[in-house]
Amino acid sequence: MGRGVGGCTSPGYQIDSTIETTLAGNNGTPALIAERGRLARAIRNGFCLFWLVLVLAVTGMLAVGGRPDPRVGRVLDGPWRFHAGDDARWADPGLDDRSWDRIMLVSNPDSRDGDVGFPGYFDGWRARGHAALSGFGWYRREVQLPQQRDLVLVGPPVVDDGYAMFWNGQAIGGIGRLTGAPNVNGTRPLRVDLPPTHGARSAVLAIRAFMQPGPGRDAQSGGLRTVPVLATAAEGKALYAAQWRRTIAGYVVDAVEPLALLILAGLALFALPGLARPHFSRWIALAVATSALLRLGNAISAWTDLVSQPTLDWMRGIIGTPLAKLAWTMAWNQWTDGRDRRLVAAAAVVAWIVMTAAAILENAWLGGAGRAMIALALAAAAVRIARHGEHRLLALSAMFFTSVGLFAPDLSALGVPGIWFPFNIGVSRSQYAYALALPLLAFALAAQAGGPRGRAPSREAS
Numbered sequence: 232m233g234r235g236v237g238g239c240t241s242p243g244y245q246i247d248s249t250i251e252t253t254l255a256g257n258n259g260t261p262a263l264i265a266e267r268g269r270l271a272r273a274i275r276n277g278f279c280l281f282w283l284v285l286v287l288a289v290t291g292m293l294a295v296g297g298r299p300d301p302r303v304g305r306v307l308d309g310p311w312r313f314h315a316g317d318d319a320r321w322a323d324p325g326l327d328d329r330s331w332d333r334i335m336l337v338s339n340p341d342s343r344d345g346d347v348g349f350p351g352y353f354d355g356w357r358a359r360g361h362a363a364l365s366g367f368g369w370y371r372r373e374v375q376l377p378q379q380r381d382l383v384l385v386g387p388p389v390v391d392d393g394y395a396m397f398w399n400g401q402a403i404g405g406i407g408r409l410t411g412a413p414n415v416n417g418t419r420p421l422r423v424d425l426p427p428t429h430g431a432r433s434a435v436l437a438i439r440a441f442m443q444p445g446p447g448r449d450a451q452s453g454g455l456r457t458v459p460v461l462a463t464a465a466e467g468k469a470l471y472a473a474q475w476r477r478t479i480a481g482y483v484v485d486a487v488e489p490l491a492l493l494i495l496a497g498l499a500l501f502a503l504p505g506l507a508r509p510h511f512s513r514w515i516a517l518a519v520a521t522s523a524l525l526r527l528g529n530a531i532s533a534w535t536d537l538v539s540q541p542t543l544d545w546m547r548g549i550i551g552t553p554l555a556k557l558a559w560t561m562a563w564n565q566w567t568d569g570r571d572r573r574l575v576a577a578a579a580v581v582a583w584i585v586m587t588a589a590a591i592l593e594n595a596w597l598g599g600a601g602r603a604m605i606a607l608a609l610a611a612a613a614v615r616i617a618r619h620g621e622h623r624l625l626a627l628s629a630m631f632f633t634s635v636g637l638f639a640p641d642l643s644a645l646g647v648p649g650i651w652f653p654f655n656i657g658v659s660r661s662q663y664a665y666a667l668a669l670p671l672l673a674f675a676l677a678a679q680a681g682g683p684r685g686r687a688p689s690r691e692a693s
Contacts (some may be wrong), residue, residue, distance in 0.1 A: 274502050275677035278495065279670045285487050286666065293422050297654030299340075300350060300473045303384070304462025306438070307374060308338035313454075314608065317367035317439070321395060323399035325437035328371050341541050347350020347481030348655045349389050349474075355442075355453035365444035368454050371437045374461060376428055383467035386421030388474050389438055389456040391448075393418065393538065396459070397437040398425055404595065405439075409538065413441050415537040416532040420474035422467050443540055446593075473522035478533065484662040485530040489523035491669050496520040499676055508679055514562035515672065521555040522636065522665065542642050556605045556637055557583040560610035563612045567620035571611055578608045602641065622678045637665035 269652060312331040314321065321328075338351035354392040356368050376382070386396065386406065393407025393415030407415035428434070440454040499516040528543050528551075538546075560579040564572055586601035588594075609630070616626050635642065639661050643649045650657045 240632060244284075248353065255363065271677035274498055275297060275673045276693075278498060279675045281494070282491055282673075284667050285491055286388045289483055290485055292483050292570050293480050293654045293656045293658070296476045296478075296483075297656045298473070300477075301466070301469045303466035303470050304460045305336050305377070306351070306460050307372065307458045308336045308351075310334070311336055312371045313359070314369050314371075315329070315356070315361050315364050315367075316371070316651070321369045321371070322400050322437045322439070324399045324400075324437075326371075331371070332360065338454065343652075343655070344389050344456065344655050344657075345650060347389075348652055349457060350391060350656050351457045353456060354451040355391055355456055357448070357453040361453065361685075362450065362508065364443050364453055365448070369437060369445055370440065370441050370455060371435065374434050374436050376432055376434060377461075379463050380428065382425045383429070383462055383464050384423050384425055385460040385462060385470050385474070386418075386420060386423065386438075387457040387459050387469050388420050389454055390418040391442045391452050391454055391456060394417065394438050394440045395432055396423070397439070399434050400437075401426060407441065409439065413443070414536065415441060415443055416536060416538070419478050419537070420430075420471055422471040425462070428470045443468075444542070445544075458658045480654075482530040482533040484666070485526045485528075485533075485660060488662060488665050488669075489527040492519040492523035492526070492665070493671060495669065495676075496523070498673075508565055510563040513561055514558050514565055515597040515676065518555060518558035518562050518633075519672065521551055521558055522633075525555060526662075526665070529628065550586055553583050553586035553590065556586065556602070558610050559633055560605055560612070560617060563609060563616070563626070566612070566616055566626050569615040570618070571615065575608045576609050578604055582608065602638065606638070611679045622675070625671060625675055626677060629668055629675050632664045632668035632671065636661040636668075 287455070291677070308635065311334050311335050312328045314331045320326065337353055339353070340350040342352045343350055344352040356364055361368070361614035382404065384398070385395065386404070390406070393405065393409055393413065395405035395409050396403050404421060406418045406421055407413065409415070425434075430458070436459070438455065438459075442448070442453050460467070464472060494521045496516040499512040499519070525547060528547065530538055532540060532543050557579050560582075561576060564575045564579070582601045585604065586598055589596075589598035589601055613627060613630060616623055616630075622628055639649065639659075642660065648660065650659050651663070652658070
C-alpha cells in the first residue's frame with residue numbers, strides 16, 4: 232500500500248497502520264516484526280497440524296475403500312448382444328436380437344480401471360468393432376434365475392458414461408438422465424430390487440448405455456466397462472456398500488484437498504495481515520481457491536448428478552484452468568523483486584487470454600501456445616527467485632509441486648505416470664503434488680509475514 236496523490240492516505244494504508252500500531256505499540260519496528268513472526272508461526276503450525284490429521288484420515292479411508300469386494304451373487308459376464316444406436320423397442324424381451332453383435336464381456340477381478348481401481352474392468356465398444364461410436368448403444372442378454380425370491384441387481388460401477396436398465400422390458404433404474412438432452416457425468420454404484428419372478432426361470436436384461444460425445448476418448452472407450460451382478464438382497468447390500476466405499480475412497484482426496492486449500496486461502500487473506508508482500512498473499516489466495524474448485528469438481532461429478540460433464544468441462548476449460556494458471560504465475564512473480572516482474576505479469580495475462588480463447592474456440596494449438604507462455608513466465612520467475620529471492624529452496628519447492636498440478640496433461644503426454652494405486656485405490660499425480668505443496672505454502676506465507684531476513688516489511692503500491 233502507499234500514500235495517495237497530494238498526501239492523502241488510502242484506506243488500506245490506514246488499516247495497515249492500525250495493525251502496526253496495535254502490534255508494535257511503543258516498541259518500534261523490531262517488536263512489530265517479532266510479533267508478526269510469532270503469529271505467523273502459530274498459524275503455520277496450526278495449519279500443518281490440521282493438514283497432518285487430514286492426511287492420516289484420508290490414508291485410513293483409502294485403506295478401507297481398497298479392501299477386496301465380497302464375492303457374492305452371479306457376475307453377469309460372458310456372452311452379450313450389442314447394437315449401436317437407440318430404439319425404445321430394444322428393451323422388449325420378445326425382440327429377436329440374433330442379428331446383433333455377439334460380444335464376450337470378461338470380468339477379471341485382477342483387471343482394474345485406471346482411475347479408481349474397480350475390479351473386473353474391460354474394453355468398451357470402441358475396441359469391439361465400433362471405433363467411431365459415441366452416443367447410444369444397447370446391450371441384451373438372457374439371465375438364468377436362481378431359486379431365491381429376494382433378488383436385486385447391483386448395477387455396473389463403471390460405464391462410459393451413463394445407462395438405464397430394463398428387466399423384461401420394465402425400466403428398473405440407471406445412472407444419469409438419458410431422456411431429452413442426456414445429462415451424464417460418470418457412473419457410480421447402484422442397487423435395484425428386481426420385480427417378482429413368479430416362478431420364471433429366466434429373464435431378459437437390456438442396458439441402454441450412453442457415451443458423451445467429445446474429445447478425450449481413447450480406442451477402448453464406450454458403454455459397459457464392468458458388468459452388473461445378480462444377487463440376493465443381503466448379498467447385494469454387502470456388494471453395494473463395498474462399491475460405495477471404493478467410490479468414496481477414489482475421490483475423497485478431491486473433496487478433502489479443496490477444504491485445506493480454501494482454509495489456506497482464508498489464512499492468506501485474513502489471518503496474516505500486513506504481509507511483507509501483500510500482493511503475493513492475494514494472488515496465492517486466488518490460486519489456491521481456484522485450484523480447490525477445480526479439484527472439487529471431480530468429486531461432485533463422481534458422486535452426484537449436480538453438474539453434467541459437458542458443463543463441468545466448460546467451467547474448467549474456460550474459467551477454472553486458465554484462471555488457476557494466471558493466479559499461480561502472478562503469485563510466484565510477486566515473491567521477489569526484479570526488473571522483469573512487469574514483463575512476466577504481462578506475459579501471464581496474455582497467456583490467460585489466449586488459453587480462454589482456445590477453450591472457447593476448442594483450438595488445441597492455441598491452448599498449447601498459452602500453456603507454453605505460462606511455463607516460460609513461471610520459469611522466468613523461478614530464475615529470479617533462485618538468483619536473489621528470499622527463502623529460495625522453500626519457494627522453488629512449493630512452485631515445483633504446484634506446477635505439477637498445473638501442467639498435468641502435458642506431463643502425461645511426456646509419459647509421466649498420472650495415477651498411482653496405494654491400497655488399490657487410484658490417487659492422481661496432482662493429488663500427491665498438492666498434498667506436498669500445502670504445508671510448503673503455509674511455510675511460505677509465514678516466511679513472508681515475518682519479513683525478508685529480518686528486515687522491515689516493504690510496502691507495495693495497490
